[in-house]
Structure formats: structure tokens, C-alpha cells
Amino acid sequence: MMVSEKSVEKSFASLHAPFIMNAAEADVIRALRKKGVISRTGISSITGWSKAKTSQEIRSLIGKGYLVEEGEGTSQGGRRPGLLRINDQLGYLVGLDIGATSIDAVLADVGGKVLQRITSPADVRQSPEEFLSHCSELILEMVTAQACRHDQILGIGVGVPGPVDFSRGVLVAPPLMPGWENFPIRSFFQQTFPTSYVVIDNDVNIMAIGEQRAGDGIGVDHFIFIKIGTGIGSGIVSNGKIHRGSIGCAGDIGHICVDKQGPICRCGNTGCLEAMAAGPAVTEKALQAAKNGSSPLLRKMMEDNGGFLGPEDVNTACREGDQAALEIIRASGQMIGDVLASLVNFFNPSHIFIGGGITNFGNHLLVSIRRAVLRRSLPLATTDLSINFSRMGPEAGVTGAVALAREYLFIVEGQPTFKV
Amino acid sequence: MMVSEKSVEKSFASLHAPFIMNAAEADVIRALRKKGVISRTGISSITGWSKAKTSQEIRSLIGKGYLVEEGEGTSQGGRRPGLLRINDQLGYLVGLDIGATSIDAVLADVGGKVLQRITSPADVRQSPEEFLSHCSELILEMVTAQACRHDQILGIGVGVPGPVDFSRGVLVAPPLMPGWENFPIRSFFQQTFPTSYVVIDNDVNIMAIGEQRAGDGIGVDHFIFIKIGTGIGSGIVSNGKIHRGSIGCAGDIGHICVDKQGPICRCGNTGCLEAMAAGPAVTEKALQAAKNGSSPLLRKMMEDNGGFLGPEDVNTACREGDQAALEIIRASGQMIGDVLASLVNFFNPSHIFIGGGITNFGNHLLVSIRRAVLRRSLPLATTDLSINFSRMGPEAGVTGAVALAREYLFIVEGQPTFKV
DNA sequence: TAACTTTGTTCACAATACGAACGAAGTTAT
DNA sequence: ATAACTTCGTTCGTATTGTGAACAAAGTTA
Numbered sequence: 001m002m003v004s005e006k007s008v009e010k011s012f013a014s015l016h017a018p019f020i021m022n023a024a025e026a027d028v029i030r031a032l033r034k035k036g037v038i039s040r041t042g043i044s045s046i047t048g049w050s051k052a053k054t055s056q057e058i059r060s061l062i063g064k065g066y067l068v069e070e071g072e073g074t075s076q077g078g079r080r081p082g083l084l085r086i087n088d089q090l091g092y093l094v095g096l097d098i099g100a101t102s103i104d105a106v107l108a109d110v111g112g113k114v115l116q117r118i119t120s121p122a123d124v125r126q127s128p129e130e131f132l133s134h135c136s137e138l139i140l141e142m143v144t145a146q147a148c149r150h151d152q153i154l155g156i157g158v159g160v161p162g163p164v165d166f167s168r169g170v171l172v173a174p175p176l177m178p179g180w181e182n183f184p185i186r187s188f189f190q191q192t193f194p195t196s197y198v199v200i201d202n203d204v205n206i207m208a209i210g211e212q213r214a215g216d217g218i219g220v221d222h223f224i225f226i227k228i229g230t231g232i233g234s235g236i237v238s239n240g241k242i243h244r245g246s247i248g249c250a251g252d253i254g255h256i257c258v259d260k261q262g263p264i265c266r267c268g269n270t271g272c273l274e275a276m277a278a279g280p281a282v283t284e285k286a287l288q289a290a291k292n293g294s295s296p297l298l299r300k301m302m303e304d305n306g307g308f309l310g311p312e313d314v315n316t317a318c319r320e321g322d323q324a325a326l327e328i329i330r331a332s333g334q335m336i337g338d339v340l341a342s343l344v345n346f347f348n349p350s351h352i353f354i355g356g357g358i359t360n361f362g363n364h365l366l367v368s369i370r371r372a373v374l375r376r377s378l379p380l381a382t383t384d385l386s387i388n389f390s391r392m393g394p395e396a397g398v399t400g401a402v403a404l405a406r407e408y409l410f411i412v413e414g415q416p417t418f419k420v
Numbered sequence: 421m422m423v424s425e426k427s428v429e430k431s432f433a434s435l436h437a438p439f440i441m442n443a444a445e446a447d448v449i450r451a452l453r454k455k456g457v458i459s460r461t462g463i464s465s466i467t468g469w470s471k472a473k474t475s476q477e478i479r480s481l482i483g484k485g486y487l488v489e490e491g492e493g494t495s496q497g498g499r500r501p502g503l504l505r506i507n508d509q510l511g512y513l514v515g516l517d518i519g520a521t522s523i524d525a526v527l528a529d530v531g532g533k534v535l536q537r538i539t540s541p542a543d544v545r546q547s548p549e550e551f552l553s554h555c556s557e558l559i560l561e562m563v564t565a566q567a568c569r570h571d572q573i574l575g576i577g578v579g580v581p582g583p584v585d586f587s588r589g590v591l592v593a594p595p596l597m598p599g600w601e602n603f604p605i606r607s608f609f610q611q612t613f614p615t616s617y618v619v620i621d622n623d624v625n626i627m628a629i630g631e632q633r634a635g636d637g638i639g640v641d642h643f644i645f646i647k648i649g650t651g652i653g654s655g656i657v658s659n660g661k662i663h664r665g666s667i668g669c670a671g672d673i674g675h676i677c678v679d680k681q682g683p684i685c686r687c688g689n690t691g692c693l694e695a696m697a698a699g700p701a702v703t704e705k706a707l708q709a710a711k712n713g714s715s716p717l718l719r720k721m722m723e724d725n726g727g728f729l730g731p732e733d734v735n736t737a738c739r740e741g742d743q744a745a746l747e748i749i750r751a752s753g754q755m756i757g758d759v760l761a762s763l764v765n766f767f768n769p770s771h772i773f774i775g776g777g778i779t780n781f782g783n784h785l786l787v788s789i790r791r792a793v794l795r796r797s798l799p800l801a802t803t804d805l806s807i808n809f810s811r812m813g814p815e816a817g818v819t820g821a822v823a824l825a826r827e828y829l830f831i832v833e834g835q836p837t838f839k840v
Numbered sequence: 841t842a843a844c845t846t847t848g849t850t851c852a853c854a855a856t857a858c859g860a861a862c863g864a865a866g867t868t869a870t
Numbered sequence: 871a872t873a874a875c876t877t878c879g880t881t882c883g884t885a886t887t888g889t890g891a892a893c894a895a896a897g898t899t900a
Binding site for chain 1: 583592593641642654656658659661663664665666667668669670671672673675676677687689758759761762763765766767768769770796798799800801803804805
């Protein structure tokens with residue numbers, strides 16, 4: 001009686017994160033993470049543990065509900081292997097990508113498979129409480145839609161547009177959202193989702209993580225992810241790990257100076273990359289071209305738009321062969337490329353991924369960036385360098401947020417912050 | 421008989437690197453590395469192993485000759501602890517810092533204590549065989565002077581002025597020493613010193629390692645070490661580890677563009693930092709000032725020198741209050757600072773250490789660098805940033821080379837490249 | 841149908857690591 | 871000065887951990 005009651009309690013409790021395990025079990029989980037579906041013998045040969053021990057640990061993990069059997073594989077000339085996988089029904093993960101004007105949220109299973117995605121307009125100038133309550137509602141909306149319980153949310157990964165003290169999980173002097181400084185995002189979410197582990201990171205860092213876990217950055221040790229949109233930022237991966245810097249503001253390349261005689265930036269300095277080459281600068285130049293007559297097409301688009309032009313208008317004009325628009329995009333690409341050239345010399349990455357709203361500017365932008373980098377970097381640093389748009393599109397952020405949360409799903413005895 | 425013979429053989433063989441040990445023994449060694457001299461109980465509490473097990477492993481390590489007893493410590497209110505330390509007589513390490521015109525070599529014991537240091541002029545344009553033979557002779561000279569055997573050299577750390585493929589231990593497309601490309605430095609040294617493990621790294625990287633292990637960089641996770649001399653280079657530490665980049669040329673900031681209208685650099689581009697702010701540029705500007713009459717003092721020094729001026733002359737002139745010399749140094753500092761400002765935004769280090777020949781230019785240079793960085797970097801990135809000269813002087817390189825070699829002294833069963 | 845192969849479990853055994861007890865060496869309180 | 875406590879390190883019995891060998895299960899191939 002006693003024993004059976006205890007075991008029932010335990011199997012229920014085990015549905016709540018974090019999942020505690022020993023080192024050998026962690027090896028098994030790691031092997032499963034890598035391979036997805038694999039046999040006991042396969043796990044044994046990956047982990048190095050004997051077949052006997054491996055089998056035993058797997059029995060334990062199945063007992064706890066972490067693993068499930070997934071039918072049988074094909075015979076390799078003998079008995080068919082019994083396949084195993086991590087129990088995706090163990091619970092759910094949430095990824096949040098907080099932008100200045102919108103929230104991107106996904107609900108995924110513990111395997112990282114996205115079940116639902118929501119995008120919602122929002123204003124980051126709201127108070128953190130209001131804004132995050134909105135986020136919680138979005139999560140609960142998905143929870144309801146997917147018919148799961150809110151206490152099955154095991155991890156929440158959050159990307160925010162500002163510098164983050166990663167270990168404390170708070171924003172540090174964020175220019176876009178001053179009221180958020182030191183706001184305890186982690187405990188806010190844990191009030192509503194007490195079963196979940198909450199990780200906060202910079203928005204570009206989570207995009208880089210997304211690229212590293214689910215994009216073309218898999219297996220790449222040194223790369224830079226550039227986000228070009230309203231601002232310009234970057235996520236840095238060094239030796240396979242995110243480089244966040246001393247106080248978490250690494251990658252903030254938007255305010256690198258490209259021209260001391262340039263226009264004044266919102267940061268107060270002159271000639272910042274962001275002020276000269278990001279979205280607003282591009283549309284500003286386009287408006288000038290429309291007004292001063294150098295581009296009749298842009299002028300027409302402006303008039304049709306009621307006096308406004310967006311980045312996508314410049315792109316359209318460029319596609320239709322408008323020289324002024326092309327020149328604006330080229331100039332932007334060259335300035336970005338000049339900055340990247342310095343960073344390539346300094347950091348020697350093997351890949352640069354470019355993402356963010358400006359991505360659909362297409363090849364003209366990419367070509368000018370590449371050309372500038374090739375011209376100004378050391379030949380050695382560029383021989384093995386690829387510069388490309390991220391193929392993950394707008395999903396890089398939330399994908400990375402989920403991947404980040406997923407890292408902290410399991411906890412190993414003795415090791416305070418173990419990542420599987 | 422058999423047994424005793426065997427054990428003699430074993431204890432002799434154990435004098436040759438690498439020293440193989442199990443995981444628990446490695447924990448003991450690691451604790452000893454950290455504390456230097458420590459009791460058995462102390463090791464037990466650091467490693468987490470029980471007193472019984474710790475004692476046993478220590479007995480084994482003493483038996484192998486890796487550890488020695490170091491008298492007794494002071495009582496903490498009970499029996500006096502028996503102190504232990506790593507056996508410094510185990511063998512010796514060599515650090516080599518190869519410069520364009522000189523070799524800096526040290527012989528150290530396995531504790532890292534420098535026993536002897538030699539500096540010798542050399543020309544890197546020699547063939548690798550000639551040059552490295554010269555290095556070997558220097559090492560043997562020290563070996564003789566210190567009355568140790570050449571087969572007691574257990575590790576050689578080498579810093580070379582060029583990009584290094586660290587895992588293969590060869591230079592990759594080095595501009596200063598084209599004939600060295602892919603030359604097997606490692607096996608060259610192992611012919612003469614078959615008992616030693618040879619590690620090759622970039623010259624600025626080993627300076628950064630020196631700063632990290634024995635200088636003000638101890639415990640600093642993110643820093644940049646800048647070397648300013650004939651050229652300008654940097655060593656990068658991210659998350660406590662050297663960042664070498666995709667092909668090993670990370671940190672090569674000398675060819676970052678500071679002025680597109682600037683003079684032509686030896687790399688072929690225009691306006692590189694190196695061409696505008698490094699040693700040769702400084703002396704060139706000083707010569708101009710001497711010739712065009714804007715500095716009578718420099719003119720006099722030039723004439724006394726037979727038409728030449730060195731960086732130290734500019735420094736002297738500056739100290740004596742010469743305005744032209746001061747302006748030259750300030751301009752150099754500002755350009756370096758402007759580049760560093762970009763790197764600070766990108767990398768967010770907590771420390772920048774400046775070393776190399778130009779270091780003794782003193783405060784004028786440092787102040788202008790700091791001022792430029794503070795003006796052009798994000799305030800957030802500079803709040804916690806310290807920019808200082810390295811206090812290790814010309815010994816940073818060799819110290820780092822020894823530290824690097826020392827990491828590979830012990831090898832743990834199963835783990836291919838374990839660092840203690 | 842017999843002879844291999846591969847998978848996974850069982851079980852006895854070896855090794856590993858620990859706790860408790862103890863001896864050794866010192867310090868502090870009375 | 872002596873008793874009582876502390877700390878250090880070793881010894882030893884024991885519990886735990888992990889393994890290899892044997893075996894059972896399930897299939898494939900000659």
C-alpha cells in the first residue's frame with residue numbers, strides 16, 4: 001500500500017519541472033537529444049556505459065515518465081531494436097520574442113516542436129506589469145487552444161530588446177524600455193506558471209541561438225547574427241557559446257561610428273551605423289529622393305501612401321529598377337559591410353547570418369554588404385567566410401527562445417546549472 | 421625481484437610527460453594547482469571526495485612522484501596538517517615568444533616558476549629550420565645552465581607572430597613569415613625534446629594568456645589584450661577562454677580601417693590602424709615634424725641620431741614637453757581608441773590590457789585612448805570598463821607560453837585533451 | 841533447418857567510494 | 871598539569887556502483 005501510494009505521488013510530481021536526474025541518466029538524455037529516436041544499444045555505445053547499466057537507467061527514466069518506447073526499428077541482421085524517445089507529453093515550453101511594437105509567442109512540446117504561434121501588437125512603453133500580463137494572456141490562450149494545463153508549462157524563454165543580465169534575468173539600462181530596469185521578469189511569470197523555469201536573454205541573442213540550434217548555424221563554432229530593422233544589433237557565438245559580454249550588452253553594434261560628420265543618432269552621438277543605415281535612415285533618404293525629384297517612382301509611392309514611405313516601399317522601388325532606391329540600399333549595405341569588415345578582422349567568424357525586418361531587401365543589400373566586407377577585411381579572414389541571410393525568417397527569435405528554455409529542462413544532481 | 425625492478429622502471433618512466441591519471445587524481449591535482457600548498461583535508465573539501473579516498477589518491481600520486489610532502493602547517497586547534505604540493509622537480513617547461521627580430525625564451529619548473537630567461541636577436545625571415553634550430557640551442561643553453569637533462573623538458577609553449585591553426589599547431593598564411601606556412605613546428609621540437617608536448621599559439625594570444633594566468637586578468641571572463649608595437653594586434657578572452665576564431669586569425673585589428681583617405685598599408689589597403697598609429701607611423705610623423713621645423717627638439721634628436729628617430733625618442737621628446745611629439749602620441753591614441761570604441765560596443769569586455777613596445781609611452785597615450793573610447797562607446801559598455809597598461813611588461817608573452825604548456829602537462833584517462 | 845547476428849536482460853562478481861571508528865598530534869579550559 | 875575538546879589522517883568493514891559473461895529473445899542468412 002504505502003509503496004504504491006508513494007510511487008503514484010512521485011510519478012505525478014515528476015510532471016513538474018525541473019526534472020532531477022543523476023549523471024548517467026543525463027548522459028542518456030543527452031544522447032536522446034542528439035539522436036531523437038535511438039535504441040538502448042545505440043545509447044550504450046554513445047554514452048560509453050555498459051549495456052547493463054544503460055538498460056537500468058533507461059528503465060528508471062521510463063518509470064519516471066521522462067522516456068517512452070517508440071515501437072521497434074528495422075533489424076540490422078538480428079533482433080529488432082526497441083526504440084526510445086524523450087516523452088514529448090512531459091509538458092510544454094514557451095518562447096517569447098518581445099519587440100518594441102509586437103509580441104511573438106510560441107507553444108512547443110519538450111522536443112522543441114512548435115504547436116502554435118501567435119503574433120500580437122503591443123507597446124513596450126507600457127509598464128512591465130501590463131505588458132507581461134498581456135504576454136501571460138497570450139500564453140494562456142495557446143494553452144487553452146492546445147488543451148493543455150497551465151501547470152504543464154515547464155519552461156519559458158524570453159527575448160527582450162535590450163541589454164540583459166543573464167544570470168539575474170533582468171534588463172540593465174535598456175534604452176527602449178527604461179521602466180523595465182531590474183524588473184523581476186522571472187518571478188512575474190513564475191507567479192502565473194509556477195512549474196516553469198524562466199530564462200531571459202537579449203532579442204538578438206535568442207535569434208542567434210535559434211540559428212545555432214535549428215538553422216544553418218548548427219555545428220558552427222564562431223558566428224555573428226546581425227539583426228537589421230529599426231535598429232541594428234548582433235548576437236555573438238564564440239567557441240559554440242553565446243558571448244554576452246561583461247554586463248550583457250555585447251553585440252550592440254548599432255552605435256558604432258561610421259562617419260563622424262554623420263547625422264545625430266538617438267543615442268546622442270553622431271554618425272552611428274544605426275542612424276545611417278537602419279530602417280528609419282533608409283526611409284528618410286527615400287523621402288528625400290521622392291521630394292527632390294531624383295526618383296519619380298518613390299514620389300508616386302509617397303503620394304499614394306499619404307506622404308509616407310516604409311522600408312518595403314524602397315524595396316519595391318528597387319525591384320522595379322529605380323536607381324535612387326537601389327543607391328539608397330547599396331549605400332546602406334556598404335556602411336553595414338564596412339562595420340562588419342572590422343568585426344570580421346577582430347572576431348574571425350566563419351559565418352555571418354543576417355536577419356530582421358530588412359532581410360527581404362534581397363540581394364542588392366546582401367551583395368553590397370559582401371563587397372564591402374571583402375574589400376576591407378583581411379583576405380585570410382574572408383577565405384572561409386560565408387555571409388548570408390538567415391533562412392529562419394521571423395521565427396528565429398521564438399525558436400531560439402524555446403531552444404534556450406529547453407536547455408534548462410533537466411537538472412543534474414550536484415550541478416547547479418546543467419544543460420542537456 | 422621482478423616487482424622491485426618493475427617499480428624502478430615505472431618511477432623512471434613517470435618522469436616523462438605526459439602524466440596519465442584518473443579523474444579523482446586529476447581533481448586532486450586541480451585543487452593543488454589552485455592552492456599551491458594544501459593539506460589532505462583541504463583537498464578533500466575542495467574536491468568533494470571523502471577523506472579516505474582523497475588520502476588514497478594522494479598516496480598514489482606521491483608514489484608516482486607527482487606530489488611531495490611540504491612539512492607541516494600551523495595547527496587550527498588540533499593536529500597539524502601535513503602539507504602537500506606538486507613536485508616541482510618533476511621536470512621543466514619552456515616558453516618561447518618568437519618576435520620578428522628576436523626570441524624570448526624562459527625555462528620554468530612545472531609549477532610555472534621561471535628559472536631562467538634569455539633574449540636573443542633573430543630574424544624571422546630565416547628558414548623555419550634555421551630559426552627553430554636557434555630556438556632549440558637557446559633551450560639547450562638554459563638546460564645546461566640549470567643542470568637539468570634535456571629529456572626533462574615536459575612541455576614547450578610557443579608564440580609566433582602570425583595566424584595559427586591551434587589544433588594542428590601550424591601557421592596559416594602568415595604575412596611576416598611566408599616560408600613558415602604549414603611548417604610542422606610541433607614535430608620539429610619533438611625531435612630534439614621527445615619527452616615534451618608542444619603547443620603553438622599566436623604571439624598576442626599567449627600574452628593574453630599570460631595576463632589571464634599571472635597578471636591582472638586572473639578571474640576576468642571577458643577581456644581584450646592589445647599589443648602595440650611595430651604592428652597592432654589583440655588577444656581575445658571570451659567566457660574565460662581564448663577566442664581564436666574560425667581559422668585562428670581573430671584579434672588581427674591592425675588592419676581595421678580608420679581613414680579611407682589614409683596612407684597605404686603594407687597589406688595593400690589604405691588607412692589601416694597599423695599604418696596610422698603603430699610604431700613606424702609614429703616615428704614617420706616625428707621625422708616630418710623634425711624636418712618641417714615644427715619641433716626643434718625632435719630635429720636635434722634626429723641629427724644626433726644620424727637622421728633616424730625611434731619610438732622611444734618621440735616618448736622622450738614628449739616627456740620634455742615637446743608639443744609636436746605630444747600631438748603625435750595623442751593622435752595615435754585617439755585612432756586606437758576609436759577602433760577600441762567599436763570593439764567595446766561589440767564585445768563588451770570588462771578590461772582592456774595594453775602591452776607591447778609602445779607601452780612605455782606612458783600616460784599621454786593611455787589618456788587619449790581612454791578619452792576616445794569613452795566618447796564613442798555606449799555609456800553602458802564603459803561603466804564597468806577598465807583600460808590599463810599590462811603590468812607584466814615584456815614578460816607577458818613567455819609567461820603565457822609557459823602557462824599554455826603547463827595546461828597540457830597532465831592527461832586524464834579517457835579524456836583526449838584534458839587541461840588541469 | 842541450422843548457423844549466425846543483433847538486442848536486451850539477468851546475475852554473480854569486482855571495483856569503488858564511503859562512513860564510522862580510531863589513533864595521532866595539538867590546543868584550550870579549569 | 872590534567873582533562874576535555876579539535877583537527878588531521880588512516881584503517882577497515884560495508885554499501886553501492888558498474889561490468890562482463892551468460893543467456894534469452896527475436897531475426898536474418900546460407
